[in-house]
Amino acid sequence: MNERKVRILEAIIQDYIQTGAPVGSRTLSRKYDLNLSSATIRNEMSDLEELGLITQPHASAGRIPSDKGYRLYVDNLMNREDLGPELNNVIIKMLHDKINNIDSLIEETAKLVAMMTNYATIASTLPLNEPIVKRIQIMIVEPKNIACIVVTDGNLVRHQIISTDIEITETIATQLTTLLNKTIIGMTVVNLQQCNLNIIDEKYKPLVIKIINTVIQILSEEDSAQVFTRGTTNILDFQEFNDMHKARELLELLEKKPYLTSLLSKSSTNTVNISIGEENKLEPMKECSLITTTYKIGECTLGSIGIIGPKRMNYGQVVSLLEQISYQLTLMFGEDLV
Numbered sequence: 001m002n003e004r005k006v007r008i009l010e011a012i013i014q015d016y017i018q019t020g021a022p023v024g025s026r027t028l029s030r031k032y033d034l035n036l037s038s039a040t041i042r043n044e045m046s047d048l049e050e051l052g053l054i055t056q057p058h059a060s061a062g063r064i065p066s067d068k069g070y071r072l073y074v075d076n077l078m079n080r081e082d083l084g085p086e087l088n089n090v091i092i093k094m095l096h097d098k099i100n101n102i103d104s105l106i107e108e109t110a111k112l113v114a115m116m117t118n119y120a121t122i123a124s125t126l127p128l129n130e131p132i133v134k135r136i137q138i139m140i141v142e143p144k145n146i147a148c149i150v151v152t153d154g155n156l157v158r159h160q161i162i163s164t165d166i167e168i169t170e171t172i173a174t175q176l177t178t179l180l181n182k183t184i185i186g187m188t189v190v191n192l193q194q195c196n197l198n199i200i201d202e203k204y205k206p207l208v209i210k211i212i213n214t215v216i217q218i219l220s221e222e223d224s225a226q227v228f229t230r231g232t233t234n235i236l237d238f239q240e241f242n243d244m245h246k247a248r249e250l251l252e253l254l255e256k257k258p259y260l261t262s263l264l265s266k267s268s269t270n271t272v273n274i275s276i277g278e279e280n281k282l283e284p285m286k287e288c289s290l291i292t293t294t295y296k297i298g299e300c301t302l303g304s305i306g307i308i309g310p311k312r313m314n315y316g317q318v319v320s321l322l323e324q325i326s327y328q329l330t331l332m333f334g335e336d337l338v
Contacts (some may be wrong), residue, residue, distance in 0.1 A: 114231025119309035
């Protein structure tokens with residue numbers, strides 16, 4: 001492509017991102033400093049359409065970018081947007097205010113990104129190490145129902161109700177709590193699976209086995225990625241999702257944790273990754289673009305952040321924002337662990 005075609009394609013994409021309206025030659029001639037006649041612009045637009053970089057949604061309409069056109073734009077023409085010192089300071093302050101634990105920090109980060117972009121945001125945390133039992137407590141809910149409360153080394157508290165075959169008194173609950181804390185503190189899932197229960201009274205062994213299996217289940221859930229979504233209903237603000245059937249399909253998809261995890265797994269450990277339209281496999285995502293990145297300590301990836309929006313999203317702004325968020329999270333976790 002010659003420089004003239006590139007400039008026209010860039011102008012079409014920038015205008016469509018801003019307005020969401022098909023772009024005609026008259027608009028390009030009037031709004032952009034192309035120094036070309038409307039006739040010349042029309043000829044170049046016809047060539048761009050033949051190249052598959054723009055399309056005409058209706059016979060009487062202007063042109064809009066194709067997925068191929070967006071791909072050329074983000075790979076070769078996109079300029080990252082300068083966030084400015086004030087916005088950077090807002091990001092830094094909000095993140096540092098929420099550094100109580102990783103889960104709450106990443107949840108707040110997702111909320112911040114959704115608020116700043118008006119797109120849907122997904123974010124995940126990955127465990128650094130296998131979770132370890134820090135403390136366990138057995139409490140009576142009903143005579144034959146107990147609550148198993150587990151505190152992990154990450155100071156996260158989880159609990160689950162267990163049905164018993166025998167009535168549990170306060171004395172028994174206290175004895176079980178003492179015994180379990182002596183036996184399984186410091187253990188991981190693998191340790192618990194190999195735990196020696198010969199010291200347990202035969203009367204209580206079935207119950208202790210049930211409790212240990214519950215703890216294994218809790219730790220296994222803790223060991224998987226936590227995924228947060230924020231701003232998913234923001235997509236309803238864009239005309240691309242005026243079709244409520246399409247919008248509903250996308251919203252339902254964004255509630256499925258396994259799919260969100262797979263989306264975030266596309267993140268490169270070094271760069272921002274962009275998937276546009278048809279590059280996304282599932283039908284509800286084909287009107288969307290997905291931009292993801294990771295945050296890490298050294299070479300160890302801690303998690304990922306992604307933004308989902310219409311294909312005409314402001315790529316330069318979103319990429320700059322994600323790069324800054326990733327940088328600040330990486331910096332903060334590095335400082336926190338020094």
